[in-house]
Amino acid sequence: MFSTASRTLEITVISGEDIRNKRKPVKKNVFAVIRTDSQPLCRTETDKDGGSYPYWNEKHNVDIPVHARFITVEVQCKTSVGDKTLGMATIPVSDFVGGFVPQSYLHFLSYRLRDSNGERNGIINVSVKAKVPEYAASSCSSATTIGVPFGKTSCYGGVVPGVPVGVPIMKQYYQG
Amino acid sequence: MGNCCSDEAGGRAAVGGTAASQDNPINAPNDAVSHFLNSRGYHGLYSQIELSYSASDLRDRDLLSKSDPMVVVYTKGRDGTLEELGRTEVVLNSLNPTWITKHTISYQFEIVQILVFRVYDVDTQFHNVEVKMLRLDEQQFLGEASGVLSEIVTKSNRSLTLDLVRREESSRSTRPRNYGKLTVHAEECISSKTTTEMILRCSDLEYKDLFSRSDPFLVISKVVESGIPIPVYKTEVIKNDLKPTWKTVYLNIQQVGSKESPLVIECFNFNSSGKHDLIGKVQKSLADLEKLHSGGQGENLFLPSLVGQNYHNKVLKSQLFVDKYTQNIQHTFLDYLAGGCALNFMVAIDFTASNGNPRLPDSLHYIDPSGRPNSYQRAIIEVGEVLQFYDADKRFPAWGFGARPIDGPVSHCFNLNGSSHHCEVEGIQGIMMAYTSALLNVSLAGPTLFGPVIGNAAQISSQSLANGGRKYFVLLIITDGVVTDLQETKDALVKASDLPLSILIVGVGGADFKEMEILDADKGERLESSTGRVASRDIVQFVPFRDVQGGEISVVQALLAELPTQFLTYMRTRDIQPIS
Numbered sequence: 001m002f003s004t005a006s007r008t009l010e011i012t013v014i015s016g017e018d019i020r021n022k023r024k025p026v027k028k029n030v031f032a033v034i035r036t037d038s039q040p041l042c043r044t045e046t047d048k049d050g051g052s053y054p055y056w057n058e059k060h061n062v063d064i065p066v067h068a069r070f071i072t073v074e075v076q077c078k079t080s081v082g083d084k085t086l087g088m089a090t091i092p093v094s095d096f097v098g099g100f101v102p103q104s105y106l107h108f109l110s111y112r113l114r115d116s117n118g119e120r121n122g123i124i125n126v127s128v129k130a131k132v133p134e135y136a137a138s139s140c141s142s143a144t145t146i147g148v149p150f151g152k153t154s155c156y157g158g159v160v161p162g163v164p165v166g167v168p169i170m171k172q173y174y175q176g
Numbered sequence: 177m178g179n180c181c182s183d184e185a186g187g188r189a190a191v192g193g194t195a196a197s198q199d200n201p202i203n204a205p206n207d208a209v210s211h212f213l214n215s216r217g218y219h220g221l222y223s224q225i226e227l228s229y230s231a232s233d234l235r236d237r238d239l240l241s242k243s244d245p246m247v248v249v250y251t252k253g254r255d256g257t258l259e260e261l262g263r264t265e266v267v268l269n270s271l272n273p274t275w276i277t278k279h280t281i282s283y284q285f286e287i288v289q290i291l292v293f294r295v296y297d298v299d300t301q302f303h304n305v306e307v308k309m310l311r312l313d314e315q316q317f318l319g320e321a322s323g324v325l326s327e328i329v330t331k332s333n334r335s336l337t338l339d340l341v342r343r344e345e346s347s348r349s350t351r352p353r354n355y356g357k358l359t360v361h362a363e364e365c366i367s368s369k370t371t372t373e374m375i376l377r378c379s380d381l382e383y384k385d386l387f388s389r390s391d392p393f394l395v396i397s398k399v400v401e402s403g404i405p406i407p408v409y410k411t412e413v414i415k416n417d418l419k420p421t422w423k424t425v426y427l428n429i430q431q432v433g434s435k436e437s438p439l440v441i442e443c444f445n446f447n448s449s450g451k452h453d454l455i456g457k458v459q460k461s462l463a464d465l466e467k468l469h470s471g472g473q474g475e476n477l478f479l480p481s482l483v484g485q486n487y488h489n490k491v492l493k494s495q496l497f498v499d500k501y502t503q504n505i506q507h508t509f510l511d512y513l514a515g516g517c518a519l520n521f522m523v524a525i526d527f528t529a530s531n532g533n534p535r536l537p538d539s540l541h542y543i544d545p546s547g548r549p550n551s552y553q554r555a556i557i558e559v560g561e562v563l564q565f566y567d568a569d570k571r572f573p574a575w576g577f578g579a580r581p582i583d584g585p586v587s588h589c590f591n592l593n594g595s596s597h598h599c600e601v602e603g604i605q606g607i608m609m610a611y612t613s614a615l616l617n618v619s620l621a622g623p624t625l626f627g628p629v630i631g632n633a634a635q636i637s638s639q640s641l642a643n644g645g646r647k648y649f650v651l652l653i654i655t656d657g658v659v660t661d662l663q664e665t666k667d668a669l670v671k672a673s674d675l676p677l678s679i680l681i682v683g684v685g686g687a688d689f690k691e692m693e694i695l696d697a698d699k700g701e702r703l704e705s706s707t708g709r710v711a712s713r714d715i716v717q718f719v720p721f722r723d724v725q726g727g728e729i730s731v732v733q734a735l736l737a738e739l740p741t742q743f744l745t746y747m748r749t750r751d752i753q754p755i756s
Contacts, residue, residue: 025415089708090708092707095709099638100635100638100639100641100642101638101641101642101675102641102642102644105641106750107674108673108674108712108713108749109674109709109712110702110709110710110711110712111708111709111710112704112708112709112710114708123702123710125712
């Protein structure tokens, strides 16, 4: 492996929201697969309890080629007849590499999933952090140290139109 | 279920725009508990602060001994009236006293809370009189000082030292004489920092819907002395489930009063009409819930039902279970402020032609010679006067959009101060001056584009991150019309949702702002960009300014009240710690 030809990412697949199978909310056994150039990079465990709001919060270190411009997330469901892809999202690498923010900034990103017909499905929440090699990190040491995110909260209340959201309503600043 | 979502969102938006008071929460068309809270003034960051005092070099007023000082603390209302918060004890014979008595005050982020401190020398003859009974006009006045609560709490040591002055001299502004100094220390009560986490579950709920199972959600309210329950938490709705388990509930001890305060937990069946039916309720304190958890027991819900003339509590077979109960202490908003985090204020003003010719009195930009501020000026003052205390250098980027600066093409983000290099102005006064001078120097045009302004704000906040800054940015956009570049605005907002940035949009004038509600994720769906990226958190608050006119609690305050939450969500999800 050529270290110069790939970059290491720390991807946390956090959760999915309102994942549907043929318009009906999924009952259980949803998992996510991350790919680049159609090569699988990692997959999450199947979430047994979360139903159409699966929650994984799984961290994976993956290498992607530097020339890769997209990674994809596929949300699949384990069924009796095999795995079925419910929705897919394409994440441009430019959403977490480049720009003005520090190289190792922890990005919280959410994407709309679409099924094979291009129809809107739910939302996938991930966080991505580019791993900066030691020498480079020391040269931009001013960057805020950012720790491991998330123990127990989802990054978003889980908004579905027309449904009250699961956030404290008065002084929710302590949440998290 | 999915098909009717848009209707519901529409219904919500229609009522969402008016934060008008809803006297009866049950009849509220959309159960917008927050509106109910706003209407009662319960909103915003709610933290109890304990004030303690010491002084140095007080004037000696007694002949044979030193002064016997006491502090009287007042809060100053908007109209300038003073209300006594409390008195300290009398410290005998001291010119450098440290008082033991402490006073508690609720800190409200969105309000400028002015405190006035008066120090008196209490004569020996009054020493056996209780301090509360003392007539202050009979005591010797040693001096007074005033300060703003947010100024004290944002200091890294949470102490502010103020010069004591005499009233008559402060008004005449002669050479200041030395009457000593008063130091005020603010400490956040520990209960403000303690949060409980619970996972609540119900079993055997009753059917309320005709063709499907109920769609239950919980509302947790605290019971106050007046007997009216005040909602403090609402869970998400779980569809079609009679044995629902809700997401983790986070409750601050401060918020509910104490661990022993009774809480009413009501289980409702969600109804898109807003008329949610009560399935059942229980009354339990946090301590009771903790016991339920440790015992693994369920508590039966009851339903008040009318029997003859009286209400009778019918016990249901449905039960409430506490699957998890933990308690932990978290860093608060004030911890972050004292730990070197700052809120930076930015402002962008709409100069589109729809505002009307600024020289004519019917223009929204009309500068009244009598000095009465127009809507733009009022929005700047109302937001700015609160935020300025959280911004150490008080240098604010200020932009205009939708106008033609001298002979140039229409610009959708120009520096309000007319400079081509830097956008910052000094203080709120600086924004006001830049605004009035810009009115003379640009010609109003259009259309109304937010994209460039939001892009600039995003760039400033990401540059600050790159420089290792610990800043959170607040962009205030004041506009008179509906945005033309809705998709570009959404794209910019979705990108910005990953940055330390919140955006307040204030709509002035009589336009129909319904479209703008879309940008405020509170009132509809999460924002989605043209590329399919979705906002990772809600960073936009929108409010039409006409709601502000009249009424005690300004809607702008309600806007600001959300900021500490957005700030903390950003900090905590990234596990950024305050520097202690």
